[in-house]
Amino acid sequence: MNALTSLLSLLIFPAGLTLIVFGMFYEWIDRKLIARFQNRVGPRWFQPFADTVKLLAKEQIIPSVANPFLFFGLPMVAVTGALTAAVYVPLIGFAPVSSFPGDLIVTIYLLSLLTLCIGLAGWNTSSRFSLIGATRALTQLFAYEAPFLLALLGPALAAGSWQISSINDYARNHWFAISQPVGFIVALIGLMGKLELPPFDAPEAETEIVAGALTEYSGRGLAMFKIGKSIELIVGITLVSAFYLGGLHGVLPFLVKTLAVLFLMAILQSLLTRLRIDQTVGMWWRFGSILVLAQILLTILLKGDLL
């Protein structure tokens, strides 16, 4: 019985299927918001679903030079990674399905798995556009990964725990977005980097390298990567809003807070011009890391004082 509940919670609700639907719905909201900001009509609500169904039904073309095992395997690993990460975060305001001390680190690494898979996929298909896209995706990973991790460590240090669920509970009475504003901004922008959203979309800058690492992907493989991305979108937003916006407890606070973060991200996406890869790396290491380090130092000092 117990095993059945866990399986259900993994595959259907709140992780699994529900998560995929939610992810696509959030993707639609993101696209629609940007469209409205840009004075366009934007897609209808079922567009991401229709896109996915269409892609899943389409033929998958394997480049002759690609290793077929990797070519089929990587999208699956990417989706699996993202889905597994979802298990540890308070999705839809419910307590995480699974939880153990230190799951924060595991989650962050599982979230990077998608980028790694995209990088490998780009290298594997060995098209010139994919190669450059893969290089850029991995270069960028090294730029935002550390600041993003540090930004999430701020609340963790304050809460004195490395467990997402307990930080979520602690955050109920502490709005870290107010006490650690720098951390919040870095986490938000880091999340945009992780999701390769503008202005960090150099790895898939269509005007230079077509679709970047995924140029050669079609059909199911591409659909899997897209699903992985929309899951990562929702897991990332959940994580950031659980940590910085007073925790996620209940469906309504979840919707309000995550949508607020999505709204902020949509504004940033429509306002900012794409950064060149050297500018991205420069920005993260020159400003992002240093600011967030200062923030953490401050947190540690203040916490020491309080104790």
Add this chain to the structure above:
Amino acid sequence: MNIEQNLQKAEQLLTVWNKEATHPEANRLDVSISAGNLRPAVTALHNAHWGYLSAITGLDLGPASGEMEALYHFCNGAAITTLRIRLPRTHDASLPTIEDIIPPATFFERELHEMLGFKIKGAKSSDRLFIPDDWPEDVYPLRSDFSVEQAKPVEGRHANELPDEGVVGGNTFVVPIGPQHPALKEPGHFEFTVDGEIVTAARMRLGYAHRGIEKAAESRNWIQNLYLFERICGICSHTHSLAYSLGVEQLAKVEVTARAQAIRELVAGLERIHSHLLWLGVAAHEAGFDTLFMYSWRDRETVMNLLEQITGNRVNYSANVLGGVKCDIGLEQATAVKDGLNYLETRIRHYLEVVTTDTMFLNRTRGVGTISYVEAEEFGLLGPTARASGLVRDVRVEAPYGAYKHFPISAVTETNGDLEARCVVRLNELLVSCFAIRTILDNLPEGPLTVKMPRKIPAGETISRVEAPRGELFYYIKSSGGENPARVHIRTPSLCNWVSVLEKAVGRQLADAPMLIAGMDPCFSCNDRMITTVDQNGSRQSWSWKELRAYGIEYYKK
């Protein structure tokens, strides 16, 4: 210096090599020289900074005369000096290259070679630029005895022989951009050799959608050609038909009424607004700033609607007819245009603020692709690209034509020469255009719209230059007194500006390459207009216009 002094100076410079000099028109000097003296003569003009090489026209005088001519046109303000070289019409008609003296000449020389079969001695590149790689040797489409049957593709060759596939060695490999690529919605091909992210070499190729317009013009009458040339480019269709009409009117010695001239300038001004706003959107998109792209294209709809209201068409307005214009500006149109301009001016000011203050956008434009004044002159740049480097190349100012004599405009320049400066120049130009349009509307001269044009145009040759949104548009028109032109040669501004991309992309990041391409506002339809080749079901073949027409009729019957 006025035109006469300029021409006198040119004549003095060229006296040594001058075989015969004539003044076909008040602003033109025509100097015959021999092929051997070409290089010293060009060097003399170049060293004396006498204008710039505007175009090289090739003429086939026909099998009867057995001769060909190459005309090197230098423009200095309104004055034009033409170096005329006559060569026998054989396979060894050869000219020395001048690309080491004047770099952009390489494009003109390659056109001369590929289209008419002049051999260019000493040219660095023997790649084909316009005609396909499987085009047979020694068949030249612009020769007067060319027939489509000669152009059977050579067995075993591809239309597009690209030095192929990837890795050149180490970390270096070739990134192809185009002919099908999201960055270029038009068929050009660029090869950027990159080492990591840095571009180490750049190459280009044109001619993927040649339409054979120059050749087609020779078999159409003067009036049909107006509509043909209008279709060279959808963005600057008015300037093409304007340049052609002005040229034909010069040949026929017909003076167009002041009202018609004013309306021509007005439509040209609106066209410039639409073209530059379109460019702004494209540039923003290349930089990855889609919001600016969407907004500028939304506002462009205003000017498109105005053009539709005045001329009845959104794209190929066909406002011009030979001898005048066919649309009048009434009170209703004038009010609509003024209202539209009020809105556009506020928007243009806003965009001006965006491109000069938005930090993220400036990251991609400030200091990128900087071209100094000296380089701009050396590369032979035209239009806004040149003006952004402080080089005043604007036919409307240097050699006012039509209504620009009565409604003069001021040249807009910037000094930085980077992509930011090019944005600023273009947007400021729009404000100037808005002002000019208002002035015209307030002082529209009275009079008829058209004057009578003869059916046959007197024999002669003329040069007509107008300022297209992208720079100087050059038309050489030759009439033999019949109902059809004997030769029309068109040199479009994009062709001159390519050098700026190829030279400036090297050493920069790959991410800047699309911006650099967009920065000169390339127009591929400008470049692709010379041969009759059509892609159909993968098998490439050359079609005559007759076959093409029959196919079109058949196609639409279904």
